[in-house]
Amino acid sequence: MNWTTWEQEEARAYQPGTPVQxxxxxxxxxxxxxxxAMLVPPIWLEEYxxxxxxxxxxxxxxLFCVLPQRSLQVA
Structure with a gap:
């Protein structure tokens, strides 16, 4: 398969499991x-x-990011 750079980037952006809206x-x-990339349109979604x-x-x-934690001191 001979893909151009933008096709490779698009394939990386829409890997299986990627969340989209x-x-x-x-x-x-x-x-x-x-x-x-051989299909038009090329992206299939789960449950669509x-x-x-x-x-x-x-x-x-x-979607899931680590939030900073606060340190609490106990007396």
Whole structure:
């Protein structure tokens, strides 16, 4: 398979398990099931019946981040 740089970057951005939302009607979070550059549109989501284009989706990142912890002193 001979991919261009942008195709490789797009494939990395939409790896299986990546959380995404639709740009038009966000709210529900979907997870990428499969990315196949040979298909048009190339992105299949879990629990969504149709494939999607990258332009339709917003990749979500940092859903779980470590928050700073406060130290408490006990007397």
């Amino acid at each position: 639709f740009k038009q009607n966000g709210g529900k979070i979907y997870y990428v099931q499969e990315y196949d 019946p149709k494939p999607c284009y990258p332009e339709e989706l917003r990749v979500l990142s940092n």
